Amino acid sequence: MLDRNQSFLESFSFGILGFSKFLQTELSNSPKLINLEVTKLCNARCDFCDYWQTKHEERLDDYTNVIDKIGPLVVMITGGEPMLRKDIVDIVRQVKSASFFTYTGIITKGDLLDLNKAKQLYNVGLDQISISLDFLGDRHSVNRGVDAVFKEDGNTIEDTEISNGQSKPLALFITIGSQASYNADGDSFEVLAAKIGDDTINARQPITVFLKLTDGFDLSSVKYKENLEPGESFTFQLNLENNANGDDEFTLSALSVPSGWRVVFPEGPTYSIDAGGVEVIPIQVTVSDDARNGDEESITISISSKLSNIEKQQSFVVEVEQGFTDRLASAFSDLWYVFVFLLWRYFY
Numbered sequence: 001m002l003d004r005n006q007s008f009l010e011s012f013s014f015g016i017l018g019f020s021k022f023l024q025t026e027l028s029n030s031p032k033l034i035n036l037e038v039t040k041l042c043n044a045r046c047d048f049c050d051y052w053q054t055k056h057e058e059r060l061d062d063y064t065n066v067i068d069k070i071g072p073l074v075v076m077i078t079g080g081e082p083m084l085r086k087d088i089v090d091i092v093r094q095v096k097s098a099s100f101f102t103y104t105g106i107i108t109k110g111d112l113l114d115l116n117k118a119k120q121l122y123n124v125g126l127d128q129i130s131i132s133l134d135f136l137g138d139r140h141s142v143n144r145g146v147d148a149v150f151k152e153d154g155n156t157i158e159d160t161e162i163s164n165g166q167s168k169p170l171a172l173f174i175t176i177g178s179q180a181s182y183n184a185d186g187d188s189f190e191v192l193a194a195k196i197g198d199d200t201i202n203a204r205q206p207i208t209v210f211l212k213l214t215d216g217f218d219l220s221s222v223k224y225k226e227n228l229e230p231g232e233s234f235t236f237q238l239n240l241e242n243n244a245n246g247d248d249e250f251t252l253s254a255l256s257v258p259s260g261w262r263v264v265f266p267e268g269p270t271y272s273i274d275a276g277g278v279e280v281i282p283i284q285v286t287v288s289d290d291a292r293n294g295d296e297e298s299i300t301i302s303i304s305s306k307l308s309n310i311e312k313q314q315s316f317v318v319e320v321e322q323g324f325t326d327r328l329a330s331a332f333s334d335l336w337y338v339f340v341f342l343l344w345r346y347f348y
């Protein structure tokens with residue numbers, strides 16, 4: 001809790017207001033605590049959460065009416081990463097001003113919080129800042145997939161003494177976040193060495209790190225089999241999950257299409273899927289007009305990955321099912337052919 005109540009009187013009136021709000025929530029049956037999720041975006045890449053994959057979202061610009069209507073005792077502002085909202089100070093101001101006492105906190109992983117921002121939040125009435133810290137030191141950064149979120153003692157730079165004319169090998173540790181993406185061109189870093197107390201004397205060394213490619217993708221579908229009538233169409237939905245640590249491009253093709261049948265990819269045969277992403281791909285199968293009741297065909301789709309050059313196949317089965325009238329018409333048409341054949345044999 002931020003200690004804004006310095007004197008006994010301030011602490012006392014804070015307590016009285018808080019207790020009054022508590023009674024009000026009791027009497028009006030309002031929630032005591034609400035978590036206000038102000039964004040689903042996040043700049044971390046925690047492997048236990050998928051908020052960081054959010055690309056688009058809808059946002060409220062003003063929370064005053066919501067808080068006023070609910071009237072909670074405590075509001076915890078969360079995300080995603082709430083500090084990604086450029087209007088976060090305004091949001092705190094809205095929450096605080098919506099009701100006569102709303103104990104307000106923010107839950108952040110802390111990397112986007114600096115003293116200036118913390119002061120702005122404090123000045124509009126924020127009561128509590130909660131910082132999620134999984135581990136001490138670099139292990140926290142690795143877990144969250146963000147570099148340099150926290151360094152032990154804030155120390156990411158080491159001093160070393162080199163006397164004139166001497167050279168010294170230095171060890172450089174680079175930790176790749178568990179959710180880092182593969183990049184065929186490698187990731188570039190620049191190592192800077194500067195003379196202590198005189199940063200005009202410095203040297204730069206660019207280095208490139210190539211992340212090992214972990215490839216692979218999975219296929220699944222809710223439905224693998226369908227019964228259809230001749231001429232009828234059905235759209236199967238194929239879930240394609242890119243398990244690689246890099247963005248990938250997938251190409252689909254139909255390997256075995258029976259004569260007279262049609263297989264179409266309504267949204268095209270090529271899909272770009274981000275690392276760890278999933279795409280639902282529609283595959284439309286149309287049965288031949290000449291298909292007969294009881295026919296069963298297997299449609300095999302080939303899916304190949306550009307990144308890893310792996311190819312996989314997925315089959316869908318369609319069983320032809322004619323209605324009674326159609327079956328009768330087919331039987332008569334068969335009889336007609338037999339009749340014509342017998343006539344032909346009789347006369348020739």
Ligand code: SF4
Nearest residue numbers: 042044046049051080
């Ligand atoms: S920091 Fe929080 S919101 Fe962001 S990815 Fe990690 S758990 Fe999810």
